[in-house]
Amino acid sequence: MPVDAALVGALHVEYLTKRDLVGEERPHHSLFQTSTIEALLDGSYEGDVSFAELEDRGDFGLGTLDALDGEMVALDGAFYQIKADGLAYPIDGRARTPFAVVTFFEPGPPQMLPAPMDLADLCAHVDGLVGGTAACCAVRVDGLFGRVKTRSVPRQRRPYPPLAEVVEGQPTFELRDVRGSLVGFRFPDHARGLNVPGYHFHFITEKRDAGGHVLACRLARGELRVDREADLRLELPPEVSLPVPGQVSEDALNRVERER
Template structure:
């Protein structure tokens, strides 16, 4: 175990390593995804998949809502809408999403976080316990945060602009000394355009009144749970917007990096 993990985790080293070895080649679970990230980049902001249907495919996930009306965060079979004013509300089952990722959360590793840890250090911990970058990881953090900086794209109206233009107007928020939950996924780089490569994380406060798409954070204390996922099911839309969209632009990686900042 590296010095980093030893500093933030007081769990027995041999137990954590045993978990890692046991699951080195298994990777259970399946991710359900509706639509593609490249479609969202292209301005396909309306889908037909409902929140009720999402919950039939998992109890944990993230995404957005039709017209980019807020960020979506799901855990413990509850779905919340994180709005562009920084607020949060429970999502209605009839609401629809143009892009979302869900899974049945089955953590293989649980580690206590007993000292301040940055977002970059959290990612290093995940990479250490799930060393192969070729599999998905579902990551959940419950704890107290020194700060969490978020952003949320405001609701859009037709004619829809490309997402790289929309994010230039996104408001940002900072939650200080806040207790809450981080829901995230680590996606392999080779899924660029299909999903968001690297880490994609959303945050909601414990009182369920605020949150957003994460830009940065520092955990003060809490716990992290990690689950490896080896299967992906993609439900591609059949709407006119999706069928007419350019889903393979030359600058897709740069566009995703800009929209995920």
């Protein structure tokens, strides 16, 4: 049984513990998330959900791995770890994640994008398509990119430092003239504390050999797919408490998630 439920913007959120995860049917237009961005910012880098369990809850998404060992991208049911060398590696189902959000991606019809566009143009375009700021959606762009600037994070040792400290020394990568996919989400501002409000994208090349957390990009041409999400099932590891939406500062998130 869910611990609690709340309405966060237009999103229905159910809080779960790991024992609630058994025997669920495959939901439509529903997100599954383990832990919260607030807990990750605070250095909770060990989770209780394995990738084998995550795979049962979505085929598309992003996150990280235990000990903050790189960026995670899930696409077409395959899960990849982008390590601190910027390269992509398949993830073993026994590996665990301290923070991830996934969905079974069921987009509307694909749309050619009026490229070239940068990340801000793309976000504005999806905003125009989805309307308002309350809705939550999963966003996929497949295309040719003139440039993608990504970062990853190196595996951490205990005692874990807060995320803002880790990203001070984050390795960044410039991918040029590369085919690949942006995999991301738009969360409403109300979801601050649960997840990153606004857009959050990870990138993986078409060859599935490199990628990372997207700091900037320039799309030469590409196709957009959007899946509007109605529900969020949020699993909380034992040491992570119910988040207070709105509590995490914009500043802390910007330092960690956006280009500085």
